[in-house]
Amino acid sequence: MTIVEFTGVVAIVSFVAGLLGSLTGLGGGVVLVPLLTIFFHVDIRYAIGASLVSVIATSSGAAASYVKEGFSNIRIGMFLEIATTFGALLGAFLATRIPTSTLAIIFGAVLLYSAYSSRKPRTQAERNLPPDPLATRLRLNGSFPDVDGERSYNVQHVPTGFSLMFGAGALSGLLGIGSGAVKVLAMDQAMRIPFKVSTTTSNFMIGVTAAASAGVYLSRGYVDPGLAMPVMLGVLAGSLLGSRILVKAETKSLRLVFSVVILVLGLQMLYKGIWGSI
Amino acid sequence: MPAAQAPNPQPNPLQPQTREQSWDDHRIEVILGNVLRSGVVLSAAIVLWGACIYLFRHAHEPADYGIFRGEPSEFRTIPGIIQSVISGRGRGLIQLGLLVLIATPIARVAFSIVGFALERDRMYVAFTLIVLAILLYSLLGSGIGV
Numbered sequence: 001m002t003i004v005e006f007t008g009v010v011a012i013v014s015f016v017a018g019l020l021g022s023l024t025g026l027g028g029g030v031v032l033v034p035l036l037t038i039f040f041h042v043d044i045r046y047a048i049g050a051s052l053v054s055v056i057a058t059s060s061g062a063a064a065s066y067v068k069e070g071f072s073n074i075r076i077g078m079f080l081e082i083a084t085t086f087g088a089l090l091g092a093f094l095a096t097r098i099p100t101s102t103l104a105i106i107f108g109a110v111l112l113y114s115a116y117s118s119r120k121p122r123t124q125a126e127r128n129l130p131p132d133p134l135a136t137r138l139r140l141n142g143s144f145p146d147v148d149g150e151r152s153y154n155v156q157h158v159p160t161g162f163s164l165m166f167g168a169g170a171l172s173g174l175l176g177i178g179s180g181a182v183k184v185l186a187m188d189q190a191m192r193i194p195f196k197v198s199t200t201t202s203n204f205m206i207g208v209t210a211a212a213s214a215g216v217y218l219s220r221g222y223v224d225p226g227l228a229m230p231v232m233l234g235v236l237a238g239s240l241l242g243s244r245i246l247v248k249a250e251t252k253s254l255r256l257v258f259s260v261v262i263l264v265l266g267l268q269m270l271y272k273g274i275w276g277s278i
Numbered sequence: 279m280p281a282a283q284a285p286n287p288q289p290n291p292l293q294p295q296t297r298e299q300s301w302d303d304h305r306i307e308v309i310l311g312n313v314l315r316s317g318v319v320l321s322a323a324i325v326l327w328g329a330c331i332y333l334f335r336h337a338h339e340p341a342d343y344g345i346f347r348g349e350p351s352e353f354r355t356i357p358g359i360i361q362s363v364i365s366g367r368g369r370g371l372i373q374l375g376l377l378v379l380i381a382t383p384i385a386r387v388a389f390s391i392v393g394f395a396l397e398r399d400r401m402y403v404a405f406t407l408i409v410l411a412i413l414l415y416s417l418l419g420s421g422i423g424v
Binding site for chain 1: 304306307310311314315317318321322325326328329332333336337338339340341343344345346347348349350353354355368369370372373376377379380381382383384386387390393399401402405406408409412413415416417418
């Protein structure tokens with residue numbers, strides 16, 4: 001393939017990944033790395049570098065429209081960013097030291113977990129949980145506009161959530177993804193943050209987390225301009241379009257299709273990693 | 279900011295403090311959201327400009343990313359990138375755009391410090407400083423500045 005063909009095809013694939021990732025809320029980065037490595041035979045390190053850059057772009061680009069709705073909680077975000085940025089730094093350093101076949105296996109496992117987690121029914125955050133002393137001290141509790149007026153919430157299990165977010169940051173730095181599935185585990189399940197608040201807050205955090213490892217990737221020469229350019233522009237355009245045309249009725253079947261895609265890509269990555277063809 | 283004049287919603291007598299605090303937070307967030315969007319727009323514009331030069335010059339060369347070689351220093355250090363932008367290279371411009379992109383969330387964190395300081399929230403000024411220190415260490419401590 002010549003450079004102009006490669007750029008065009010990668011831009012289209014990235015656009016579709018960004019569009020589907022934004023429509024389903026599962027993120028586009030998670031499918032990009034396997035697509036680039038399996039179908040375009042891109043070295044996984046270049047793929048991770050390009051994906052990481054596109055994660056910053058989508059997170060930062062969407063933040064302005066998210067914050068206007070008043071769901072996100074910047075205190076929760078900033079507090080947990082201590083964990084995710086530390087994790088991301090560790091992940092990025094590990095990524096430069098472990099063999100690419102191991103990276104592929106970890107990536108496959110994360111994809112399988114993401115597919116599983118996206119099919120699981122969402123746990124409804126109970127209302128009127130008692131305030132947790134640590135969360136109160138850290139001023140993490142807040143409120144958000146709900147259908148029946150302002151609704152307040154009390155954050156639970158802060159140490160568990162914080163540790164899980166460290167893991168989410170490490171995976172983000174290691175694999176160049178937003179690691180949304182682990183964030184759901186930490187913020188929705190452990191900390192019992194209402195869904196709308198956790199989604200918008202974690203979107204805010206993803207860009208900062210990715211920035212913590214992007215510097216390491218760029219300086220190690222993992223970010224190739226010829227590859228990162230179509231990936232970043234394509235994913236950004238796709239996700240911006242996705243956030244405009246969010247049609248709620250169709251997301252359910254779309255989510256199913258997309259999680260099957262994630263599952264298949266996960267199996268492929270595991271297979272390739274185990275047989276050492278990556 | 280338009281958010282400042284937002285109509286006061288039904289004040290909740292049970293949580294006057296939370297309410298007031300979250301509106302202040304909300305104003306900060308709207309400003310930060312706009313900082314982020316401007317950064318992304320600027321970055322995408324620079325990348326697109328670099329892409330035009332790069333594709334115009336190298337369109338028909340073969341694309342090969344199958345073997346990892348690592349980027350040369352002109353595309354992975356700040357002085358190298360600036361040097362290649364000055365010499366009019368498309369890929370240098372793309373890397374500059376990506377640097378702007380990486381700097382955007384870092385700028386957001388730096389602005390949050392001001393926001394928390396205005397709210398006199400010392401604990402969160404400290405938390406934000408920790409996050410900023412990690413980010414700057416990653417960007418400058420990883421050898422990108424040399």
